[in-house]
Amino acid sequence: MVEEFDLLIKNARLRYKPIEKTFFIGINEGKISSVTEERIGRGIIEVDAEGNLVSEPFTNPHIHMCKVYTFLMLGGGAVRQYQSEGMGGAMAAIEIASKIKEKYNESWIYENAKKAALSALKYGSIYLRAFVDTDTKAKLEGVKALLKVKNELKHVMNIQVVAFPQDGIVRDEGAEEYVWKAMELGADVVGGIPWIELTEEDEQKHIRTAFKIAKEFNKDIAMLTDDAGDPQLKTTLYLAKATIKEGWENKVTACHARALSTYPKPTLLKVIELSKNAGMSYVMDPHTGPLYLPFKEMIRAGVNVALGQDDIADAYYPYGRNNMLEVAFLASHITWSMTLRDMDTFMDMITWRGMKAMGLDFCGIRPGCPADLIVLNGKSVYEAIWRHGLPHYVISKGKIVVKSNIEGKFYI
Numbered sequence: 001m002v003e004e005f006d007l008l009i010k011n012a013r014l015r016y017k018p019i020e021k022t023f024f025i026g027i028n029e030g031k032i033s034s035v036t037e038e039r040i041g042r043g044i045i046e047v048d049a050e051g052n053l054v055s056e057p058f059t060n061p062h063i064h065m066c067k068v069y070t071f072l073m074l075g076g077g078a079v080r081q082y083q084s085e086g087m088g089g090a091m092a093a094i095e096i097a098s099k100i101k102e103k104y105n106e107s108w109i110y111e112n113a114k115k116a117a118l119s120a121l122k123y124g125s126i127y128l129r130a131f132v133d134t135d136t137k138a139k140l141e142g143v144k145a146l147l148k149v150k151n152e153l154k155h156v157m158n159i160q161v162v163a164f165p166q167d168g169i170v171r172d173e174g175a176e177e178y179v180w181k182a183m184e185l186g187a188d189v190v191g192g193i194p195w196i197e198l199t200e201e202d203e204q205k206h207i208r209t210a211f212k213i214a215k216e217f218n219k220d221i222a223m224l225t226d227d228a229g230d231p232q233l234k235t236t237l238y239l240a241k242a243t244i245k246e247g248w249e250n251k252v253t254a255c256h257a258r259a260l261s262t263y264p265k266p267t268l269l270k271v272i273e274l275s276k277n278a279g280m281s282y283v284m285d286p287h288t289g290p291l292y293l294p295f296k297e298m299i300r301a302g303v304n305v306a307l308g309q310d311d312i313a314d315a316y317y318p319y320g321r322n323n324m325l326e327v328a329f330l331a332s333h334i335t336w337s338m339t340l341r342d343m344d345t346f347m348d349m350i351t352w353r354g355m356k357a358m359g360l361d362f363c364g365i366r367p368g369c370p371a372d373l374i375v376l377n378g379k380s381v382y383e384a385i386w387r388h389g390l391p392h393y394v395i396s397k398g399k400i401v402v403k404s405n406i407e408g409k410f411y412i
């Protein structure tokens with residue numbers, strides 16, 4: 001019997017399959033119903049992948065969505081500080097960047113965030129974890145804007161909103177109340193930035209407060225830890241310890257954590273071991289600062305590490321398009337990781353490892369899995385990262401949501 005599919009992708013190359021083979025992917029009611037070498041049916045709509053790699057969509061588990069496209073509103077002062085002297089000016093940069101919050105307003109944040117979300121979708125990311133400043137300056141302007149974007153795009157994208165007290169919880173007295181309110185409004189994740197507090201005691205208090213809120217709402221935690229070149233910073237370690245103590249294993253993610261690159265080996269090994277026990281994920285973004293996590297060592301030890309865009313044209317980083325292949329391409333250069341195996345690792349870091357960092361289940365490309373797929377511009381992971389261009393098609397919940405021009409096709 002010939003089957004009929006809502007959508008049939010033909011000539012698809014798949015990861016982990018021999019490069020000379022192509023496949024048919026049949027989709028019905030938003031799910032993958034078959035993956036076969038031979039055609040077993042026809043599609044109401046058929047997409048020719050033309051031998052390109054078909055992959056799971058990309059993930060972006062760390063992006064400051066309330067600040068996107070604000071670079072020109074601020075000038076370059078914060079970028080200079082953030083990247084200077086082994087990140088010694090990171091805290092000063094955060095202070096300069098916080099000036100923008102005097103102008104925070106739901107309406108322009110909404111416009112900018114929606115533009116950035118659609119850019120992500122166009123480049124094949126359908127899972128985003130959006131960090132939104134939630135404090136006494138930003139109040140709930142960003143949270144409201146992002147909840148609106150999340151809601152408007154929920155039929156095609158999965159956006160998680162993180163209530164993020166960017167200027168601290170102890171230092172910025174009153175920020176805690178805004179985080180509680182953001183969670184009541186519907187934010188998905190409790191954010192934090194303990195390393196910005198002035199004493200170790202305050203750092204610990206910051207972490208304790210986040211767990212209190214997260215447990216009340218039964219939500220995950222995502223924090224920016226130790227984001228400066230200072231081996232004395234230890235909030236990543238405290239976070240891992242607290243995760244185990246609170247029984248919040250596999251629900252906590254640390255972003256940046258660049259200080260780990262400055263730790264003596266024995267200290268680093270302890271942090272790795274604790275992170276593993278806590279099931280804590282990490283997100284790194286080597287393009288937005290001069291230091292980066294020892295990710296290969298961490299992955300080898302069994303710790304989940306993903307890549308994030310972090311910023312798009314804001315006080316900390318002037319570029320970015322929510323193009324995760326571009327992020328992988330940059331990471332490959334910055335970390336001098338250019339073997340085929342390295343590329344595979346980066347591909348993992350922008351697909352299933354990102355989902356894991358967002359607390360989502362990964363299914364893959366097999367019958368029964370959600371039909372969230374992208375037809376890439378390239379026959380292999382290598383070609384896709386090399387070109388880091390638009391995917392030819394983005395498919396979400398079994399429907400084509402973006403079609404892009406096919407590079408290299410001339411009509412002359």
Ligand SMILES: [Zn+2]
Binds near residue numbers: 062064256310
């Ligand atoms: Zn960040």
